[in-house]
Amino acid sequence: MPFEKEREVLSGHIRNKNLKHSEQRQIILEVFLETEKHLTAEELYLTVKKKVPSIGYATIYRTLKLLIEAGLCREMQVENGVTRYEHHYNHEHHDHLVCTKCGKFVEIFSPDIEKLQEKIAKKNGFVLERHRLELYGVCGACRR
Amino acid sequence: MPFEKEREVLSGHIRNKNLKHSEQRQIILEVFLETEKHLTAEELYLTVKKKVPSIGYATIYRTLKLLIEAGLCREMQVENGVTRYEHHYNHEHHDHLVCTKCGKFVEIFSPDIEKLQEKIAKKNGFVLERHRLELYGVCGACRR
């Protein structure tokens, strides 16, 4: 059974909040997890539509919100303002390096940068809650 | 004469691109420079409207774009997706620390973080063009 853990997380959240299961929610979760990339609501909508042609756009957005609340999904936006969604369950925190030519994503993480961020926040009297770090450049493949 | 340098920069850009001067552009620049904060298009629009009641929204957006091209203005967006504009002429590059309670902005800069970013990009075969770093937390004043 694929994604058993994730299914359980969603079920737990649904039970917890007195919500109800639905075929749509199951399929959206499945498609979301099967797709190993940072996808937009539209991409998810179109893929789900192949399995459930009657699916509505609103259900995609609603379910994405639900997945975020359940800790299965993370919202992220890149430059232009298009929101993308990525797997969050069992994924460590990371930031992104993005190619401005081909759109390629690389996931990055630097404990050193994270420490420096904390230091800066503290120096200014802030208690840090979260941060956003995105690096934009041209990847090796796009440079020749 | 206040903002003489900035006026010259805009004039130069206008001459350079064979554009034309206008009362509106002068006043928008003035109001933008007088307002010492990170403002939204709407805030700028409302302030300019007090001096030039006939001003159109489109002119605000168009002129902001012009100021950006001229190097006088920098566009930035914070979390929610509202675009803000800040002074760019004679301002060093910096990132932002934002209070999630009161919205206070602190401008930050860390050469160490900048260096580490370069290092990460290089390690992944990227040539870095720019980055976005925003830290979110609660400021001292908001914590008691």
Next chain:
DNA sequence: ACGATATTGATAATAATTATCATAATAAAT
């Protein structure tokens, strides 16, 4: 002053997301 060109303001269009609401599905109680 003239004429070519750029600018303006009103308004329509766009795009992404959220709100509304009648209908359908779910799940618990009978």
Next chain:
DNA sequence: ATTTATTATGATAATTATTATCAATATCGT
């Protein structure tokens, strides 16, 4: 299995921020 209360769904309208369109106006070199 039926009933019942509640939530979910899909169609569509509304919203928000920004950009495009276009006729009327302003600018600037001659």
